[in-house]
Amino acid sequence: MKIMKANKRGELQREISLIEEMLSTATVRYREVTKQHLALRGSKRKAHKTRLQEAKDYVWELEKRLARAKCDALKLELAERRQGVVHQSKLCKDLARLEARYAKLLSRLDHDEWLELTRSVWPFKDTESTAKTGLHPAQFSAVIPYRTIKMYSYVDEIVLDPFVGTGTTLLEARKLGRHSIGLDINPEFLELARQRLEHETLVEQATGNGSESRAFEQLSFLEARRRYVVDGSHLRDYEPVIRLDDARKMQTVEDNAVDLIVTHPPYWNAVQISELDDDLSNVGDDQYEYFLNEMGKVFDQFRRVLKPDRVAVIVIGDVMRKVNGTTQLFTIHSDFIQMMKERGFVTWDIFIWETKIRKSGGKPLMGSYPYPHKLFSQFAHNYVLVFRKLRGI
Numbered sequence: 001m002k003i004m005k006a007n008k009r010g011e012l013q014r015e016i017s018l019i020e021e022m023l024s025t026a027t028v029r030y031r032e033v034t035k036q037h038l039a040l041r042g043s044k045r046k047a048h049k050t051r052l053q054e055a056k057d058y059v060w061e062l063e064k065r066l067a068r069a070k071c072d073a074l075k076l077e078l079a080e081r082r083q084g085v086v087h088q089s090k091l092c093k094d095l096a097r098l099e100a101r102y103a104k105l106l107s108r109l110d111h112d113e114w115l116e117l118t119r120s121v122w123p124f125k126d127t128e129s130t131a132k133t134g135l136h137p138a139q140f141s142a143v144i145p146y147r148t149i150k151m152y153s154y155v156d157e158i159v160l161d162p163f164v165g166t167g168t169t170l171l172e173a174r175k176l177g178r179h180s181i182g183l184d185i186n187p188e189f190l191e192l193a194r195q196r197l198e199h200e201t202l203v204e205q206a207t208g209n210g211s212e213s214r215a216f217e218q219l220s221f222l223e224a225r226r227r228y229v230v231d232g233s234h235l236r237d238y239e240p241v242i243r244l245d246d247a248r249k250m251q252t253v254e255d256n257a258v259d260l261i262v263t264h265p266p267y268w269n270a271v272q273i274s275e276l277d278d279d280l281s282n283v284g285d286d287q288y289e290y291f292l293n294e295m296g297k298v299f300d301q302f303r304r305v306l307k308p309d310r311v312a313v314i315v316i317g318d319v320m321r322k323v324n325g326t327t328q329l330f331t332i333h334s335d336f337i338q339m340m341k342e343r344g345f346v347t348w349d350i351f352i353w354e355t356k357i358r359k360s361g362g363k364p365l366m367g368s369y370p371y372p373h374k375l376f377s378q379f380a381h382n383y384v385l386v387f388r389k390l391r392g393i
């Protein structure tokens with residue numbers, strides 16, 4: 001047994017030395033290619049871009065391999081328990097630091113992805129629903145949690161969706177190597193979320209996706225322009241937690257426990273989802289203030305459960321309604337911004353998610369069609385609001 005461990009240690013040490021050597025050569029090469037790239041102009045520079053990208057990706061790949069191998073070596077050393085308590089505790093600290101570095105490397109966005117994600121309008125062609133399950137009356141695109149999880153969290157962190165419905169956020173979080181928690185007051189949706197998660201696990205495992213590769217090796221989802229980090233055989237390492245819980249209370253979530261919130265709450269009563277008393281979409285046209293008040297309780301919980309300096313993403317759209325005889329736009333997105341500010345969040349960013357034309361509940365509003373001067377717009381966008389919780393609130 002001892003000999004086997006010594007052999008394994010030796011093997012790992014050799015692997016580490018080899019990767020270090022390769023990394024040093026690759027870094028020199030990357031610097032040279034960068035220099036050449038900067039010296040080029042116009043179409044020549046454009047044509048050279050792929051070489052630059054390849055050199056950069058190779059360095060990144062080696063950095064990941066090195067961090068992984070060093071983690072494995074430290075784990076082995078810890079398992080041997082040959083050292084005194086002080087040394088053990090130092091090893092634990094080193095391991096935590098290295099694992100954080102590895103998670104960070106895995107979470108890195110490449111240049112094209114960065115450009116795509118940080119554009120403030122997310123066009124319909126990129127976000128068309130990939131979650132056309134027909135299971136939930138409120139349409140949601142898997143691309144929204146995919147993008148926001150990538151933008152605002154690291155691998156191995158915890159994502160919460162307190163209005164989880166059929167679990168789209170959880171499905172994306174799991175493939176991206178994030179732990180996740182989903183809450184909803186509707187047991188039927190939670191059951192559907194469970195079934196979707198189970199179905200996807202079986203499909204991924206049956207297709208044998210990367211069954212021999214490590215959990216985190218990057219899969220090539222370039223065709224779909226999505227890059228996940230967990231293969232089919234390791235999805236269970238990130239099995240989401242699903243709970244029947246009211247977003248206004250979040251009784252099952254501890255204080256300062258989550259790294260990111262991504263959620264898609266009811267748009268007031270634009271789509272009445274159920275007749276359950278606790279369903280925040282189950283309110284009348286004359287109850288907008290009540291809806292906001294209840295959402296305020298949800299945002300109080302955001303503040304409680306989110307770690308300081310981290311982000312809450314809210315996907316929402318405005319609603320046109322005739323109330324007390326006057327038709328008007330209820331700008332839910334701006335009310336939410338105000339309410340989040342009152343709770344100590346700063347508005348970090350706003351993305352416009354271009355959608356198909358979305359009815360504002362009921363029939364489309366025509367106004368004075370086809371004549372001026374009382375026309376209404378057809379909603380073809382939603383908002384992706386990004387808030388950051390300030391430290392010390």
Ligand SMILES: C[S@@+](CC[C@H](N)C(=O)[O-])C[C@H]1O[C@@H](n2cnc3c(N)ncnc32)[C@H](O)[C@@H]1O
Pocket residue numbers: 136138140162163164165166167168169183184185186189245246247248264265266267273278279280281
């Ligand atoms: C717009 S849908 C979310 C759909 C989800 N993005 C999906 O992928 O299916 C809003 C969800 O909020 C839930 N909901 C309504 N009131 C709630 C409350 N008080 N607490 C938790 N969930 C609630 C509804 O049951 C519904 O599933």
